[in-house]
Amino acid sequence: MSEHLVIPRTIHQLQLPQDDNHLWDLVNRYDAKGPRYTSYPTAVSFHEQVTPDDVETAWRNSTRDISLYLHLPFCFQLCWYCGCHMKVERKREPMARYLDALQKEAEGYRALFAGKRIRQFHLGGGTPNQFPKELLLDLIGALQTMFDFDDDAERSIEVDPRLLNQEQLEAFARLGFERLSMGIQDFNPRVQAAINRHQTYEQVKAQVDLWRQMGQGGVNMDLIYGLPLQSVDSFNQTVEQVINLEPQRIALFNFAHIPQRMRHQRLIRSADLPEPITKFKILLNAVRRFTEAGYVPIGMDHFAKPDDPLAKSMLAGDLHRNFQGYTTLPDLDMLGLGASSISMLDGFYGQNLKGIDTYQERINAKEPVLERGLVLSEEDRFRRDIIQNWMCRFVIEVGNIERDSGVSFENLFPGIREKLAVMVEDGLLETHEFGYQATALGMLLARNVAMLFDGRLASTTPGQFSRTI
Ligand code: SF4
Structure with missing residues (x-):
């Protein structure tokens, strides 16, 4: 669990943008294609x-x-x-x-x-x-x-x-x-x-x-x-x-x-x-x-x-x-x-084949129905924990990340401070002694923030994802 329980304050600060120009600007810069992060890796x-x-x-x-x-x-x-x-x-x-x-x-x-x-x-x-x-x-x-x-x-x-x-x-x-x-x-x-x-x-x-x-x-x-x-x-x-x-x-x-x-x-x-x-x-x-x-x-x-x-x-x-x-x-x-179902363990994700007829034929023939999956690497787990913490508690605990990895935040994620500074400027994040916390707007655009910590995004095709706005 996060040691920084800052969400309640955020919830009651639902100051959402009203001005159309501000909204247009945000939409233009944050309407990207990206995952919903029900898991990481996706x-x-x-x-x-x-x-x-x-x-x-x-x-x-x-x-x-x-x-x-x-x-x-x-x-x-x-x-x-x-x-x-x-x-x-x-x-x-x-x-x-x-x-x-x-x-x-x-x-x-x-x-x-x-x-x-x-x-x-x-x-x-x-x-x-x-x-x-x-x-x-x-x-x-x-x-x-x-x-x-x-x-x-x-x-x-x-x-x-x-x-x-x-x-x-x-x-x-x-x-x-x-x-x-x-x-x-x-x-x-x-x-x-x-x-x-x-x-x-x-x-x-x-x-x-x-x-x-x-x-x-x-x-x-x-x-x-x-x-x-x-x-x-x-x-x-x-x-x-x-x-x-x-x-x-x-x-x-x-x-x-x-x-x-x-x-x-x-x-x-x-x-x-x-x-x-x-x-x-x-x-x-x-x-x-x-x-x-x-x-x-x-x-x-x-x-x-x-x-x-x-x-x-x-x-x-x-x-x-x-x-x-x-x-x-x-x-x-x-x-x-069942057909297309995903199983999710601490270090392994697996998905059954999607075709309903093939699923039944394989089961009846006592053949495996696993079609795809992933054994999580150490790096996957590290990034997963950061993304989970963000998606559930809306904090980026920089000190904890550096302590757990033994590496500075900037070396782990080159250019991250500049990107987060823009999000602070845009009203998605606030800075704290422990790192960053979402504003109400940041909660709604949580996928955009999580994408900064996704180590696999660059090698995927954007068309596979829906738009963040
Ligand atoms: S077809 Fe309609 S009811 Fe069936 S799974 Fe899709 S959305 Fe749900």
């Missing part, structure tokens, strides 16, 4: 020279407990902005076959996980609630006989509100899921038409009310800014509607427009996308409104009610970050099961 550094032995060695060497992620990649319809590995599928049989393969993959970890506890369990996708609930009940029952789930394990599930019904909600409550993560994106009908995702405020409210009537409180809502036809005014209405629904947590993601990698995003008309300055204003307004409504900004793109564990963790300075985003739990190893 997934684009993964390569195919890793082996199943690397995976087994990493798991055998680890003594940490587990965050278990299941990737359920089927949806009933394609959203044109989608950045996930998914497939449109409505039939029961292919879903049953997929879950059967997923269960077999889990079996392969049973012996390796003896003595480890599952402390976090997340079903993501795709659309987990597109799968018949009996199939999910069977799968989760099987996992609970294979692995040792902590009684207090955090259980969350991504849901599409368009498919939710009372039976599903009751089943999820019975399975111990205390948190629903709902994809909202934007309530405006024109924006919804431009992204091929239609859902009304009333539809969402009905499901949230039902969930709460069952005594369940945990609701997360995901929004996206930068979608086609969004304006500051239209998105403000969505923000107010979301505030009315009172979710415990809100994620406000920047639309990752990467049509080079996600071909279906070409269905979105580029001419309909908001200008970078409009996007930036949408973001600033949303941050201001959520904060005024009492939410605590978490990291660069999340908000939580003050009594939510994520907000408490943020204020205590012990927030963590993994491929699922921000989390309250300390260092866990993450096992990702």
Whole structure:
């Protein structure tokens, strides 16, 4: 944990720029393409020279407990902005076959996980609630006989509100899921038409009310800014509607427009996308409104009610970050099961192959499904710790960095002082005796700061990343 708990002061200093010239200047200089740093090194550094032995060695060497992620990649319809590995599928049989393969993959970890506890369990996708609930009940029952789930394990599930019904909600409550993560994106009908995702405020409210009537409180809502036809005014209405629904947590993601990698995003008309300055204003307004409504900004793109564990963790300075985003739990190893899933251990990251059919064929043939990965070098770990500390606690502790490495800051990162001085000048950072601390603006542009410490960025293709603004 950082010894410099300076975030609370930053949060209450949400002095965001109002002047258009200042905003234009910032957008022109900071709207770069860069990673979101859910990990460092990022997934684009993964390569195919890793082996199943690397995976087994990493798991055998680890003594940490587990965050278990299941990737359920089927949806009933394609959203044109989608950045996930998914497939449109409505039939029961292919879903049953997929879950059967997923269960077999889990079996392969049973012996390796003896003595480890599952402390976090997340079903993501795709659309987990597109799968018949009996199939999910069977799968989760099987996992609970294979692995040792902590009684207090955090259980969350991504849901599409368009498919939710009372039976599903009751089943999820019975399975111990205390948190629903709902994809909202934007309530405006024109924006919804431009992204091929239609859902009304009333539809969402009905499901949230039902969930709460069952005594369940945990609701997360995901929004996206930068979608086609969004304006500051239209998105403000969505923000107010979301505030009315009172979710415990809100994620406000920047639309990752990467049509080079996600071909279906070409269905979105580029001419309909908001200008970078409009996007930036949408973001600033949303941050201001959520904060005024009492939410605590978490990291660069999340908000939580003050009594939510994520907000408490943020204020205590012990927030963590993994491929699922921000989390309250300390260092866990993450096992990702299913096609395209990523596993993340202290010194090793690995990703399963992405093709759903090939994944199933390999599993059924008892062949490895690992496709790419990375064994972290000493330098990767060193930079990872700096980037994690920055992304979770928004400090750059120069003294600690020099002490840990035995090398001066300037020698480690040539030219860094000049670059940080510009960010201080631009209002992203403040200097302190320990180094640097983010301002509210610096929290929103956190990716730009993290990029200064990324040792692999120069050898990647910028088109692989989304824009930072
Ligand atoms: S529901 Fe989610 S995963 Fe499925 S297509 Fe829409 S955005 Fe993608």
